[in-house]
Amino acid sequence: MKDVYILGIETSCDETSFSIIKNGVTDIATVISTQIKIHEDYGGVVPEIASREHLKNITLVLDQVLREANMKMEDLDAIAVTYAPGLVGSLLIGVQAAKTLSYIYDLPLIAVNHMVGHIYSNQLVKDFEFPALILVVSGGHTQIVLMEDHLKFKLLGETLDDAVGETYDKVARIVGLSYPGGPKLDKLSKYGKDIYEFPIPLDDDSLNFSFSGLKTAVLNFVNKERMRQSKFNVEDLAKSFQETVKEIFRKKLTIALDNYEVKSLIVAGGVAANSGVREVVKEIADKYDISYSFPPMKYCTDNAAMIGAAAYQYYLNNDFSNLELSVKSQEEI
Amino acid sequence: MILFIDTSLGTCYSAIYKDGKIIGEVNEYLKTKMSDIGTKLIFDLFDDNNLDIKDLDKVIVVTGPGSYTGVRIGVTTAKIIAYSLNIDLIPISKLELMAFNTESNLYKVPVIDARRDNYYSAVYDKDNKLVLKEAHRSIEDLLEFLKDKDYVFIYDDEIKLDKRLKFEIDFEKTIKHFMNYQKIDNIHLLDANYLKKTEAEENRDKL
Numbered sequence: 001m002k003d004v005y006i007l008g009i010e011t012s013c014d015e016t017s018f019s020i021i022k023n024g025v026t027d028i029a030t031v032i033s034t035q036i037k038i039h040e041d042y043g044g045v046v047p048e049i050a051s052r053e054h055l056k057n058i059t060l061v062l063d064q065v066l067r068e069a070n071m072k073m074e075d076l077d078a079i080a081v082t083y084a085p086g087l088v089g090s091l092l093i094g095v096q097a098a099k100t101l102s103y104i105y106d107l108p109l110i111a112v113n114h115m116v117g118h119i120y121s122n123q124l125v126k127d128f129e130f131p132a133l134i135l136v137v138s139g140g141h142t143q144i145v146l147m148e149d150h151l152k153f154k155l156l157g158e159t160l161d162d163a164v165g166e167t168y169d170k171v172a173r174i175v176g177l178s179y180p181g182g183p184k185l186d187k188l189s190k191y192g193k194d195i196y197e198f199p200i201p202l203d204d205d206s207l208n209f210s211f212s213g214l215k216t217a218v219l220n221f222v223n224k225e226r227m228r229q230s231k232f233n234v235e236d237l238a239k240s241f242q243e244t245v246k247e248i249f250r251k252k253l254t255i256a257l258d259n260y261e262v263k264s265l266i267v268a269g270g271v272a273a274n275s276g277v278r279e280v281v282k283e284i285a286d287k288y289d290i291s292y293s294f295p296p297m298k299y300c301t302d303n304a305a306m307i308g309a310a311a312y313q314y315y316l317n318n319d320f321s322n323l324e325l326s327v328k329s330q331e332e333i
Numbered sequence: 334m335i336l337f338i339d340t341s342l343g344t345c346y347s348a349i350y351k352d353g354k355i356i357g358e359v360n361e362y363l364k365t366k367m368s369d370i371g372t373k374l375i376f377d378l379f380d381d382n383n384l385d386i387k388d389l390d391k392v393i394v395v396t397g398p399g400s401y402t403g404v405r406i407g408v409t410t411a412k413i414i415a416y417s418l419n420i421d422l423i424p425i426s427k428l429e430l431m432a433f434n435t436e437s438n439l440y441k442v443p444v445i446d447a448r449r450d451n452y453y454s455a456v457y458d459k460d461n462k463l464v465l466k467e468a469h470r471s472i473e474d475l476l477e478f479l480k481d482k483d484y485v486f487i488y489d490d491e492i493k494l495d496k497r498l499k500f501e502i503d504f505e506k507t508i509k510h511f512m513n514y515q516k517i518d519n520i521h522l523l524d525a526n527y528l529k530k531t532e533a534e535e536n537r538d539k540l
Contacts, residue, residue, distance in 0.1 A: 042533050048401065048532070052401075052524075055409060055412075055524065059413065059520060062416070073417060088402075089402055089405070092368050092402060093405060093409050096410055099410075100372065101417065103372075104417050323370075324373055325369075326369045327368065
């Protein structure tokens with residue numbers, strides 16, 4: 001079969017990214033223009049500003065990816081774009097660009113769910129071994145998904161309130177770390193001791209998660225310590241919090257692997273960069289003697305490479321979208 | 334061959350101009366469906382008339398003011414077309430477009446509702462000469478400028494003001510006029526003409 005080159009486009013939040021992926025596995029070129037410095041001023045992503053920045057960047061990033069790949073639009077076989085979930089105004093810029101490129105160059109348009117993309121970022125490292133258990137961890141998601149084959153997903157459990165990434169950012173804010181605080185909290189935990197006790201919410205035999213109680217417990221702890229004017233150690237708090245999160249994942253992944261026989265354990269989403277998540281996944285996979293995979297650090301943040309990787313499977317299935325494609329703020333995989 | 338695009342408000346306006354006349358046009362009220370099917374309606378113009386988009390020489394696009402999302406749909410499309418085909422890109426103002434398409438001996442005041450009794454507005458004389466530059470301003474400020482003047486408001490999407498005329502586009506006249514406007518030097522730098530900072534920026538600036 002001839003090689004298939006797919007242009008991936010990702011604009012679901014605050015990164016404008018284009019990528020050219022060969023046969024769903026080889027990253028020919030990926031360009032990511034991040035707005036993180038702009039949103040830092042506001043303590044979080046401001047949707048209208050994100051949309052405005054995407055519009056400013058859109059042709060620049062496209063131009064750069066074509067240059068880096070040393071390719072022309074005519075060399076491509078399909079255009080893939082994130083259409084959900086995400087910020088509607090941001091998603092629209094990518095989808096609008098994708099529709100226009102698809103029409104001009106008469107290329108099939110492929111709609112990719114952002115979270116499916118995160119899962120497929122692993123495919124850029126090694127082939128999936130099915131069935132696989134996927135731990136989806138990001139600022140908006142915490143899910144355990146069974147993946148029986150390409151694009152065949154079954155949701156086994158998910159958070160009933162806050163997502164794990166959201167919890168990291170909120171706890172980081174409680175202890176005074178600036179946005180985005182999650183990764184900073186993770187870093188601090190390396191220098192602390194696990195000396196503070198926090199509860200494990202939803203400690204049952206389901207595969208669902210709950211994190212809001214944990215966040216509240218940290219908040220209460222910090223408020224109490226501050227009222228007593230006692231100086232708690234931030235590194236120790238970070239470590240204790242991280243260990244609690246690890247214990248939550250340890251328990252839930254154990255339940256999942258006791259109930260579903262899988263060949264691999266795969267992590268997807270922005271929080272896949274978190275060292276605690278990496279440690280616990282490695283530990284559990286080793287215990288059950290199955291393979292595991294994390295996306296490389298450069299594909300943990302939002303990127304278009306994963307969109308191009310996922311799109312290849314739709315391409316093989318001739319599963320194409322059209323010029324009436326709508327964006328959606330929410331959409332399950 | 335020239336493509337005109339205006340998706341800045343509820344109606345999708347688009348036309349293809351070739352050899353001195355309009356070959357095809359879209360003038361359809363889409364409101365919230367703009368993001369889903371606006372692009373398709375524009376590209377259908379080429380297919381329905383057996384035209385190849387690659388034969389375009391120029392794109393004229395309304396860059397605002399208007400609905401932020403609406404404006405971005407048209408500007409993204411125009412930017413990608415002009416970049417891909419390496420052709421001229423001419424940005425124009427929605428307010429000027431509204432005034433230009435309206436015949437009147439009075440002062441012409443194109444207005445777009447910007448909520449909370451604010452309007453994106455400008456004032457033109459009967460010969461389309463700009464007498465008050467476009468801005469986001471309160472109705473009080475606008476009426477203050479207009480007192481002692483005979484004027485008519487020009488609107489596209491519904492407004493809560495009297496003394497008004499609905500904007501009706503004449504594609505041929507519009508394209509013949511705006512095709513000679515200054516093209517943008519660097520396509521990458523084309524941006525929407527919002528006329529207003531985001532609320533987050535305004536709140537920050539207040540601090």
